[in-house]
Every structure is written in structure tokens, then in C-alpha cells.
Amino acid sequence: MRPILMKGHERPLTFLKYNRDGDLLFSCAKDHTPTVWFADNGERLGTYRGHNGAVWCCDVSRDSSRLITGSADQTAMLWDVQTGTQLHTFTFDSPARSVDFSVGDKLAVITTDPFMGLTSAIHVKRISEDPSEQISESVLVLKGPQGRINRAVWGPLNKTIISAGEDAVIRIWDAETGKILKESDKEIGHKKGITSLQKSVDGSHFITGSLDKSAKLWDIRTLTLIKNYTTERPVNAVTMSPLLNHVVLGGGQDASAVTTTDHRAGKFEAKFYDKILTEEIGGVKGHFGPINALAFNPDGKSFSSGGEDGYVRLHHFDQDYFNIKI
Numbered sequence: 001m002r003p004i005l006m007k008g009h010e011r012p013l014t015f016l017k018y019n020r021d022g023d024l025l026f027s028c029a030k031d032h033t034p035t036v037w038f039a040d041n042g043e044r045l046g047t048y049r050g051h052n053g054a055v056w057c058c059d060v061s062r063d064s065s066r067l068i069t070g071s072a073d074q075t076a077m078l079w080d081v082q083t084g085t086q087l088h089t090f091t092f093d094s095p096a097r098s099v100d101f102s103v104g105d106k107l108a109v110i111t112t113d114p115f116m117g118l119t120s121a122i123h124v125k126r127i128s129e130d131p132s133e134q135i136s137e138s139v140l141v142l143k144g145p146q147g148r149i150n151r152a153v154w155g156p157l158n159k160t161i162i163s164a165g166e167d168a169v170i171r172i173w174d175a176e177t178g179k180i181l182k183e184s185d186k187e188i189g190h191k192k193g194i195t196s197l198q199k200s201v202d203g204s205h206f207i208t209g210s211l212d213k214s215a216k217l218w219d220i221r222t223l224t225l226i227k228n229y230t231t232e233r234p235v236n237a238v239t240m241s242p243l244l245n246h247v248v249l250g251g252g253q254d255a256s257a258v259t260t261t262d263h264r265a266g267k268f269e270a271k272f273y274d275k276i277l278t279e280e281i282g283g284v285k286g287h288f289g290p291i292n293a294l295a296f297n298p299d300g301k302s303f304s305s306g307g308e309d310g311y312v313r314l315h316h317f318d319q320d321y322f323n324i325k326i
């Protein structure tokens with residue numbers, strides 16, 4: 001499996017996202033410039049210029065016409081995917097960490113970091129069809145959790161919002177009233193901050209990755225813990241195959257915590273686990289630093305990883321991969 005190395009960022013990668021058709025890959029990094037690539041050959045299509053800070057997260061609309069990005073410059077921006085034009089800027093009092101379009105793309109959830117005495121918050125914005133009618137006001141603002149909220153995504157039918165972050169608690173909020181409906185059990189939940197969260201294709205369950213060196217699979221409605229995957233280093237990124245029962249974990253220590261003795265590239269591999277049996281079935285090496293972002297192509301035939309080294313690595317699976325027997 002020869003990876004395609006995509007060098008378009010000067011700083012560490014933070015997030016990767018495929019569009020729904022699987023032909024485009026969007027990458028975010030600490031270098032202010034979200035980038036879009038062809039997902040089959042890794043050719044760079046273009047960049048979105050306008051942020052003045054690290055871009056933490058992005059999401060693309062169902063029809064691939066709009067992109068939303070959240071940045072440390074205290075803004076979330078809406079872009080025209082094709083032209084790279086800025087359609088609207090949502091301004092906040094603190095850095096924007098996570099963005100997610102609702103089903104139907106009529107709403108977006110944006111989380112902001114704790115900053116200068118402000119707590120972390122979840123903002124729900126209405127997204128207009130016509131950019132000239134776009135308003136900046138939030139439909140709903142949710143506050144409460146201590147520490148940073150690293151990810152917030154929409155639950156089934158846009159009725160709920162699921163958030164997770166530094167306090168290691170997963171919360172399900174009512175998207176209408178803003179009330180907390182459920183919180184993950186401290187006994188079975190993560191013990192350290194949750195870095196990443198991703199929903200399954202059918203939206204019935206989701207996976208979380210944490211600094212406690214584990215990933216966990218949860219039922220999206222009941223917040224029941226389904227499976228637990230353990231590894232020997234902090235997990236920064238998680239993703240699930242839409243095709244096979246495979247879970248991929250990526251991570252490694254924070255760059256500041258890596259000692260000179262731990263410089264073997266093999267430490268920073270994307271590890272594949274059997275989703276049902278929770279056993280490790282393989283790994284893909286290559287990054288010279290922790291993996292911060294992982295994404296599966298919606299067709300399940302390729303995946304990409306983004307690292308602290310500034311590279312995006314695009315892997316198309318060999319036929320052998322689809323014949324793995326446990």
C-alpha cells in the first residue's frame with residue numbers, strides 16, 4: 001500500500017474531512033489555510049485564505065457547495081467550496097474549536113474555547129441558502145462544561161447535540177431547549193480528556209478517542225458503552241470504516257512530551273482494530289510525529305491521516321485488506 005504524500009501545510013495538521021461523494025478531501029492545519037485536495041490522487045485543488053490563526057476543524061455541506069471552518073482567530077467562516085470565496089464570518093469572543101453541519105445543512109453547531117475568564121460554549125447557528133441573508137446571531141448557546149469542548153456533533157434527526165472534551169464527560173443536549181439529557185458514566189467513561197469524536201455512517205453509534213490511551217464506542221441515543229479499544233499511547237484521532245468492521249486509532253504523545261529516545265517513526269502509526277472483537281489487526285506507519293487527524297473515504301476503499309509533521313498521507317487499500325480474516 002504505497003501512500004500518497006501530500007505536502008501543502010507548513011504546520012501540524014489538525015483535522016481531515018471527506019465530502020459526501022468521497023472525491024474531495026479537506027485538510028485543516030495550524031498554518032491558517034484550509035486546503036482541498038482530489039481524494040483519488042492527492043492533487044491540491046486550492047486553498048481557503050482568510051483566517052489569521054490555526055484552523056482547528058471543518059465540515060462540508062452535503063452537496064459539497066459550502067465549507068465551514070473554525071479557527072483560533074476567534075472566527076468560524078463559511079466558504080464557497082468551488083471559488084474559495086468567503087461567504088460569511090461568525091465572530092466569537094474566544095477561539096472556535098469544532099464545527100459541524102446538521103443533516104440538511106440548515107444549521108451548524110460551533111464550539112468555542114475557554115478564554116480570558118469565559119467558559120467553553122456550544123453555539124447553534126442558522127445557515128441561510130442565500131449568503132447575503134446570513135445572520136450572525138446564535139439560535140442557541142449552551143454553556144456548562146468545565147475545560148475545553150473539543151468536539152460537538154449533531155445527533156439523530158438534529159434533535160440532539162453530542163459534545164465531549166477536556167473534562168472527559170460526553171454530554172447529549174436537547175437541540176431545542178439546550179437541556180442536558182444524558183451524561184456519560186464516570187465509572188465506565190474516559191479518565192482523561194476526549195480529543196476526538198466521530199459518528200458512524202448510519203448515525204447509530206459514535207466513537208471517542210482520549211488521552212487515557214483508549215477509544216470507546218457508544219450508542220448515540222442511550223449513551224451505552226458498546227466497546228472499548230486500548231492502546232499504549234494517547235489517542236488524538238479516531239475513525240471508523242464505512243465498509244468493514246474496522247476502527248482506526250491515531251496518536252502519540254504531544255510534541256512537547258516526546259523525548260529523544262522515543263524517536264522511532266513506528267511509534268506514530270495508525271492502528272487498525274476489529275470493531276467487534278476489539279483486537280488490533282494491523283498498523284500503518286509513516287508519520288514522523290503524532291497523528292492528529294484521521295478520515296475514511298465514504299467508499300471505504302481509502303483513508304487519510306494528518307500528522308504533527310505537516311503531511312497528509314493518503315492510503316488506498318490493496319485487495320488483501322478486504323480479505324482480512326480474524
